[in-house]
Structure formats: C-alpha cells, structure tokens
Amino acid sequence: MSARAWVVTLAGLGINLALGVLYSWSVVAKTLTKPVAEGGWAWSAGQASLPYAVGVGVFAITMVFAGRLQDRLGPRLVATIGGALCGIGLVVASFGSAANALPLVLGFGLLTGTGIGFGYAAATPAAVKWFPPSKKGLVTGLVVAGFGLASVYIAPLTTYLLHAQGVANTFRVLGVVFVVVTVALAQLLVNPPAGYVAVESAPAGGKAPAGAPRDDYSWSEMVRTRQFVLLWIMYAFSAFAGLMIIGHMAKIAALQISGLDLGFILVA
Numbered sequence: 001m002s003a004r005a006w007v008v009t010l011a012g013l014g015i016n017l018a019l020g021v022l023y024s025w026s027v028v029a030k031t032l033t034k035p036v037a038e039g040g041w042a043w044s045a046g047q048a049s050l051p052y053a054v055g056v057g058v059f060a061i062t063m064v065f066a067g068r069l070q071d072r073l074g075p076r077l078v079a080t081i082g083g084a085l086c087g088i089g090l091v092v093a094s095f096g097s098a099a100n101a102l103p104l105v106l107g108f109g110l111l112t113g114t115g116i117g118f119g120y121a122a123a124t125p126a127a128v129k130w131f132p133p134s135k136k137g138l139v140t141g142l143v144v145a146g147f148g149l150a151s152v153y154i155a156p157l158t159t160y161l162l163h164a165q166g167v168a169n170t171f172r173v174l175g176v177v178f179v180v181v182t183v184a185l186a187q188l189l190v191n192p193p194a195g196y197v198a199v200e201s202a203p204a205g206g207k208a209p210a211g212a213p214r215d216d217y218s219w220s221e222m223v224r225t226r227q228f229v230l231l232w233i234m235y236a237f238s239a240f241a242g243l244m245i246i247g248h249m250a251k252i253a254a255l256q257i258s259g260l261d262l263g264f265i266l267v268a
Contacts, residue, residue: 004190005130005198011188012123012143015079018178018185019086019116020150022059025052025108027158031167039166041098050101051093054109055116056243062117067125069118075126075189082118083182085111090175094168107171119182120147126189132198 029048034040070078089111096103124143128136154174161170192198222228 002130005127007188008130008190009127009139009143011185012127013146014185015083015119015123015182015189016143016146017150017153018083018182019119020147021086021090021112021154021174021178022052022055022116023148023151024154024158025055027155027162028167028170031162036098039162041167043098043101047101051104051108054105055113058110058113059117059120062114063121066118066121070122070125074191075122076186079119079122079126079186079189080183082115082120082122083186084115084179085118086115086182087175087177087179089113089115090171090178094171094175096168119186122186122189126191129192130196130198132200134200135198 029045029052031039032041032043032048033045034042036042066078066082089107092107092111093104094107096107123146124140127139127143131139158170158174161173165173217225
C-alpha cells in the first residue's frame with residue numbers, strides 16, 4: 001500500500017469537512033427568523049427552511065449521477081466541479097435579502113446542493129480503490145466522517161460570522177474559503193494506475209484472512225436484491241428523520257436551553 005493511498009484518503013476527508021456546510025444550515029435559519037432589528041430577516045420558519053430543503057433534495061439526486069460521472073471522468077474533475085459549485089452557490093446566496101429569497105434557493109439550494117453531491121460522490125470511491133478489501137470499510141468510514149464532523153467547526157464559525165459580518169457577508173466568506181479549499185484538495189483525488197492491486201496485509205501467524213464468498217453484481221442486478229431494498233429503506237427512513245431535525249437543530253437547542261444563543265454547540 002503506497003503513501004498516495006493515505007494522501008487520497010485525507011484529501012477526501014478534507015473535502016467532506018468543507019462540504020458538511022449543509023449540516024450547519026440551522027444556525028443560519030435561526031438568524032433568518034430573527035427580527036430585522038436583531039440582525040435577522042424576519043422570515044418565517046417555512047421560508048428559512050426552503051433553501052435547506054431544496055439543497056438536501058438536490059444533493060440526494062445529484063449523487064446518483066455524479067457517482068456515474070466520476071466513474072467516467074475520474075474523481076479529480078468531478079470533485080473540482082463540486083467544490084466550485086458549492087462555493088459559487090454560497091456566494092450567489094449572499095445576494096439574497098429579507099424581501100428576496102430566490103438567491104438563497106438557487107444559490108444554496110440548487111448550486112451548493114449540486115456541488116455537495118458531486119464532491120461527496122467523488123471523495124469516497126477514489127479513496128477505497130487504493131486499499132484492499134479488509135480496509136475498505138475503515139477508509140469509507142474515515143472519509144465519510146468528515147461530512148458529519150464538519151459541524152464541529154462550521155457551526156461555531158458560522159455563528160461568529162453571522163454576529164460579526166451579517167448574513168450576506170457570511171455566505172461570501174464561506175463561499176470563497178470553500179472554493180479554495182475543496183478545489184485544492186480535489187487535485188489530490190486520483191484513481192490508482194491501471195493494474196494496481198492493493199496488497200492485503202498478512203495476519204499474525206501468516207495465514208491469509210478468511211473471506212466471505214464474493215459475488216459480483218452489476219448495478220441493475222444489485223438494485224433487485226432483497227438486501228439492497230432492505231438497506232435502502234432503512235437508510236432512507238433514518239436519513240429522512242435525521243436531516244429533518246438537523247435543519248432546525250439550532251432553534252430547537254435554543255428553546256431547550258431557555259433561549260440562550262448557544263444553539264451552535266448542540267449543532268456541533
């Protein structure tokens with residue numbers, strides 16, 4: 001296993017740490033619903049939820065096509081497109097106002113949602129191709145963990161920017177930073193060279209690990225299996241419930257701790 005394998009893995013982790021901006025929307029939504037006198041836009045909860053809802057939907061749909069695209073074009077190009085769209089979408093969202101929600105819906109919802117889908121679909125496959133079967137689960141978990149861990153720093157950072165710079169400048173700052181970071185890291189995402197075989201580490205005692213029977217399915221065969229259907233249903237319901245709560249987490253947290261403006265802590 002080469003050092004490049006870990007470079008690609010850490011690059012994928014870093015990209016997901018930026019793309020996880022989706023999980024911090026509740027901090028923004030909480031500000032959008034505040035009165036104008038308090039720095040908010042006096043939006044209703046429904047208005048503040050719309051860009052997030054569009055973003056989640058576009059993210060989910062885009063991943064399917066982006067995954068296929070990265071198989072054809074390679075992870076570097078797809079992740080670069082994703083990082084650029086994610087950042088540009090945030091900048092477009094900065095042109096919204098209390099009276100105009102369209103830039104947020106198009107910017108954060110459509111463009112950033114698409115960018116997250118592209119980047120997310122490219123980061124993990126590129127990493128796991130460098131590792132033997134016994135390490136693929138570990139590597140997948142490591143790369144994907146970046147998406148969830150993003151809220152640990154993005155939530156407090158966004159809260160600080162909202163207080164110091166306001167809504168519009170917060171989107172601009174995050175947009176520029178995420179374009180630079182994700183596009184730079186995307187250049188490190190490469191597939192192994194043709195003929196590359198990841199060597200399985202021998203366990204103690206020198207015996208080869210006992211593997212389960214390996215059946216190779218095409219994607220069309222896979223989606224017709226009982227295992228796939230059950231896993232898809234389980235994941236769909238779990239993700240639906242989680243994403244529905246995450247979009248309002250800061251508001252929920254503030255209510256639970258007597259209105260203190262510390263909701264970003266529970267978001268993180």
